Each structure stands twice: as structure tokens, then as C-alpha cells.
Amino acid sequence: xxxxxxxxxxxxxxxxxxxxxxxxxxxxxxxxxxxxxxxxxxxxxxxxxxxxxxxxxxxxxxxxxxxxxxxxxxxxxxxxxxxxxxxxxxxxxxxxxxxxxxxxxxxxxxxxxx
Amino acid sequence: xxxxxxxxxxxxxxxxxxxxxxxxxxxxxxxxxxxxxxxxxxxxxxxxxxxxxxxxxxxxxxxxxxxxxxxxxxxxxxxxxxxxxxxxxxxxxxxxxxxxxxxxxxxxxxxx
Numbered sequence: 001x002x003x004x005x006x007x008x009x010x011x012x013x014x015x016x017x018x019x020x021x022x023x024x025x026x027x028x029x030x031x032x033x034x035x036x037x038x039x040x041x042x043x044x045x046x047x048x049x050x051x052x053x054x055x056x057x058x059x060x061x062x063x064x065x066x067x068x069x070x071x072x073x074x075x076x077x078x079x080x081x082x083x084x085x086x087x088x089x090x091x092x093x094x095x096x097x098x099x100x101x102x103x104x105x106x107x108x109x110x111x112x113x114x
Numbered sequence: 115x116x117x118x119x120x121x122x123x124x125x126x127x128x129x130x131x132x133x134x135x136x137x138x139x140x141x142x143x144x145x146x147x148x149x150x151x152x153x154x155x156x157x158x159x160x161x162x163x164x165x166x167x168x169x170x171x172x173x174x175x176x177x178x179x180x181x182x183x184x185x186x187x188x189x190x191x192x193x194x195x196x197x198x199x200x201x202x203x204x205x206x207x208x209x210x211x212x213x214x215x216x217x218x219x220x221x222x223x224x225x226x
Contacts, residue, residue: 031212033212040219040221041218041219042201042216042217042218042219043157043201043216044216045213045214045215048212048213050212055210055212056210056212056213090156090157094212096211097211100145100162100164101145101205101211101212101214102147102159102162103147103149103157103159103214104159105156105157105158106156107155107156108155108156
């Protein structure tokens with residue numbers, strides 16, 4: 001199984017809603033990532049979890065709250081978002097060193113904030 | 115920080131060869147990746163270079179020169195399905211194994 005599965009594929013929410021994005025992988029990878037991608041732009045790193053602990057937070061606003069319940073699951077909790085947060089949210093996983101650390105991406109969750 | 119530059123857009127003809135360049139500046143180079151991303155889809159891994167030289171994988175090859183801060187992705191026998199964005203990403207040992215910084219991407223359009 002070389003897949004990273006993300007749900008939902010599409011999400012529309014208002015600025016006062018609370019929603020969550022979910023990500024799952026069964027490749028035994030111990031690093032999991034959230035990236036944000038705007039149209040015609042490269043992915044931007046948001047968070048990294050390594051061995052279920054938050055290892056990188058790229059100064060992401062607190063309205064985005066990551067959670068790693070176990071080594072296979074990664075969530076991104078969304079609250080009080082702004083319209084400019086509309087983007088494709090990509091989850092990825094990778095092996096830790098000494099592998100190459102190539103990222104395996106999910107198909108993404110396309111978020112629209114009204 | 116890291117500066118990663120790629121051409122914004124390239125066009126090529128089916129069956130031809132195209133070379134997509136990537137230049138980078140980083141203080142602690144620790145690997146360079148190429149990813150392909152079709153519109154509306156997730157990026158998929160193409161190649162990894164950490165030592166100088168050419169890595170060949172079927173129709174795709176990737177080259178690295180660490181002294182010049184330069185890489186290219188070579189696509190041979192282009193097919194229509196190769197129309198996609200190609201992202202160069204660099205790892206810096208000073209920012210850790212897990213942090214990849216992506217270039218702006220090169221959108222390749224293959225025409226018949």
C-alpha cells in the first residue's frame with residue numbers, strides 16, 4: 001500500500017465553522033506533513049510530525065490546529081478561517097533518515113472558505 | 115534561507131526532448147528532488163540527487179552540480195501526458211531532514 005488517503009476531497013465552510021481534514025497512511029512512515037498550496041504556486045510547508053510529535057510549525061496561525069492521534073493518522077482542525085485560507089491542503093508522509101525522505105502526497109483536500 | 119529558481123513556463127512538441135533547469139542557493143545542501151504535478155492533482159516523486167552527476171530513470175533523467183547550485187530534469191520522447199508542472203525541491207541540512215523547500219515550478223505544455 002503506497003497511498004496517502006485524504007478526506008474530504010472538497011470542503012466548503014463559513015468563517016465561523018469548525019471542520020477537520022483527515023489523512024491516513026499505512027506505509028509505516030514516521031514523518032507526516034501538512035502543506036498548503038494556492039493556485040499556480042508551489043506547496044508551502046505548514047507542519048511536520050515526527051514519531052507522532054510536532055517537530056516543525058512554520059509559524060502557522062492558530063486557527064489551524066494539527067493533531068497526530070497515532071503513527072498512521074494526521075488531522076488538521078480548522079476554526080475561524082478567513083477567505084484567504086482557501087487552498088488545496090496536501091498531506092504527505094515519508095520515511096525518516098537514512099532514507100531519501102521522498103514525500104508521498106495524498107490527493108489533497110480543496111478548501112473553500114466563504 | 116534558500117532561493118530556488120525555475121523557468122515559469124516551457125513549451126515543447128510531442129516526441130521531442132526538453133530540459134527544465136533549477137538553480138538554488140543554500141548553505142547546507144542535503145539533497146534535491148524533482149516532482150511532477152498534473153493540474154488539480156498531488157505532486158508525485160520523479161527523482162532524487164544528492165551527489166553530482168546524472169540519475170537516469172526511463173524517459174526522465176536528473177542532473178546535479180553542487181558546486182554550481184544547479185540541477186536539470188531532462189524529459190525524452192515527450193508525450194502529451196507529460197504536460198504538467200515540474201517542481202524542484204531542495205533540502206538544507208541546517209533546517210533539518212524533513213524540511214523541503216519547493217521552487218515555484220515550471221509549467222510544461224506538450225503540443226502535438
